[in-house]
Amino acid sequence: MKMSEIQLKYGCNPNQKPSRIFMEDGSDLPVTVLNGKPGYINFLDAFNGWQLVKELKQATGLPAATSFKHVSPAGAAIGRPLSDTLKKIYWVDEKAELSPLACAYARARGADRMSSFGDFIALSDICDVSTAMLIKPEVSDGIIAPGYEPEALEILKGKKSGNYNIIQIDENYKPAEIEKKQVYGITFEQGRNELNADEVLPGNVVTKNKNIPDDVLADMKVSLIVLKYTQSNSVCYVKDGQAIGIGAGQQSRIHCTRLAGSKADNWFLRQSPQVLGLKFLDTIKRADRDNAIDLYIGDEYEDVLAEGTWQTIFAEKPPVFTREEKKAWLAKNTDVICGSDAFFPFADNVERARKSGVKYIAQPGGSKRDDVVIEACDKYDMVMCFTGIRLFHH
Numbered sequence: 001m002k003m004s005e006i007q008l009k010y011g012c013n014p015n016q017k018p019s020r021i022f023m024e025d026g027s028d029l030p031v032t033v034l035n036g037k038p039g040y041i042n043f044l045d046a047f048n049g050w051q052l053v054k055e056l057k058q059a060t061g062l063p064a065a066t067s068f069k070h071v072s073p074a075g076a077a078i079g080r081p082l083s084d085t086l087k088k089i090y091w092v093d094e095k096a097e098l099s100p101l102a103c104a105y106a107r108a109r110g111a112d113r114m115s116s117f118g119d120f121i122a123l124s125d126i127c128d129v130s131t132a133m134l135i136k137p138e139v140s141d142g143i144i145a146p147g148y149e150p151e152a153l154e155i156l157k158g159k160k161s162g163n164y165n166i167i168q169i170d171e172n173y174k175p176a177e178i179e180k181k182q183v184y185g186i187t188f189e190q191g192r193n194e195l196n197a198d199e200v201l202p203g204n205v206v207t208k209n210k211n212i213p214d215d216v217l218a219d220m221k222v223s224l225i226v227l228k229y230t231q232s233n234s235v236c237y238v239k240d241g242q243a244i245g246i247g248a249g250q251q252s253r254i255h256c257t258r259l260a261g262s263k264a265d266n267w268f269l270r271q272s273p274q275v276l277g278l279k280f281l282d283t284i285k286r287a288d289r290d291n292a293i294d295l296y297i298g299d300e301y302e303d304v305l306a307e308g309t310w311q312t313i314f315a316e317k318p319p320v321f322t323r324e325e326k327k328a329w330l331a332k333n334t335d336v337i338c339g340s341d342a343f344f345p346f347a348d349n350v351e352r353a354r355k356s357g358v359k360y361i362a363q364p365g366g367s368k369r370d371d372v373v374i375e376a377c378d379k380y381d382m383v384m385c386f387t388g389i390r391l392f393h394h
Contacts, residue, residue: 002028011040030173031144035157036165038142042120044071046144046167049122052076052229054171057124059197059221062241064124065104065131067116072231072249074115077107077242078222086110089270091286092134102130107242109138112263113290120144120165127152139287140164146171195228195389197221201362203385206370207377212360212385215240216337220362223339224391230341232392235349237264237356238337244268245356253342257349260338261356268333268357269297269326279315288313297321333357341391343367347376354380364390 005022006029019040023029031046038046045068056064056078066076079100087094090110098106101123109116121135123145132152135143142165143156156166180189201220202212212220219238226236230248235256237245245264247256269275270293278296280289292313295304301320304310310317338353340363350373353361361377365386377384 002032004028006033008040008043009037016040030170032168034148034153034166034168036142036160036163038165038167041070042142042165043167045069045120046122046142046169048229049073049120050144050169052225053122053124055197055225055228056222059225060218060241063099063101063104065101065108066122066226067108067119068122069115069119072234073108073226073229073243073246074119075108075111075243075246076222076226077104077111078218079104080107080241082106085271085276088276091289096133097130098134099128099130101125101128102134105131105134109134111242111244111267112246114294115263117287117290127156129155132156135159137286142166144169193228193391193393195224195391197224200224200387200389201385203362203387204365205383205385206365206374207382207384209378209381209383212383216335216360216383219337220339220360220385223337223362224387224389227339227341227391227393229393232341232394234341234391234393235260236339237261237353237358238339239264239333239335239357244336253340253345254348254352257338257340257352261352264333264336264356265330266294266297268330269321272321272326272329274318274321274325274329278318281313281315284313297326330355330357335359337362339363341393343370343390344373345369347372349373350376350380350382354382359383361385362387364388 004026005020008019010017011019021043049066049068052066053064060078063079067074082103090106092106118139118141120141121143126147127145128149129152132155136155144167156164179192180187223236223238226243227234233250233253233256235247236243237260244267245260247260250256292304334357336357337360338358343364343366345367359382361384
């Protein structure tokens, strides 16, 4: 049933009442709640996530999915097939037949499983059974999609003791060209950011190496669209149609680059023989396995390898994953794309991105030190394009 407003339990926090979402012109909301009682932050994640996947689908022609947490994507991807290795690290049954949409969701959820815990999912297409079956065992707050296959809907309704939040959105809804919000009782108004990635890419390729293959160009589109809906400052690393590292909301650009790079490194380290060979106890839940892997590949590995601790996690004590072994494995990660929502003010961003396998960079350009940044790219035979478009999102 269409409604012009939905009353919410509270706003961002329990003390922020009353709370609702509504259409100022009195028209019907473009969404229908099919199950559960979504909250204020749920709807923020849902509407931002829906815009992201809708644009990914339009830009690439492939189904898209995103995993949102606190109004920024933890992961986003288009529906390219999964390798056997990716199926393993994403906890997908190797014999499962996955639809393109399911592949997109597995990638979006799996890239940064720590951040995706308790996420809100957005899908570009009607949720099918294949995708619903992947969502079923995951800890998630809810989902938004343009529709649901009947069996898929019943599967999702069974989550969270029947309280899983399921939202259906009208895929033909078009918002007003001018958007508003209030801060401290003061109304802000601006034109919507209707950036079309096709119109700004490849942009101005400023490096000596100007070779941008078609698949790289598609990944650049993914990076810019993800950045468009990520709290700024933001940097996004992309490979094979999925975000593998997102650094968001940091006051310093280099901190975003480092954060995104560390997540991309973790994503690739999880594919190493050392991690794939870990023998967990059968009683360990997915979230606990994810936490253990995160510690094992990090600097605090002793927290899971200590005597008396490893026996509660592993069937066999794994060897230390040494710094040298990790460095050697990470060197195999190549041809990664890095997108930035604003210009790189210093060459240190290029240096850090390179350590995570970045070969291609898309950024607005316009810094007083552009020449220094270009020189750093040329030193490593990297490709960098200036889009001329900033993508701040607040």
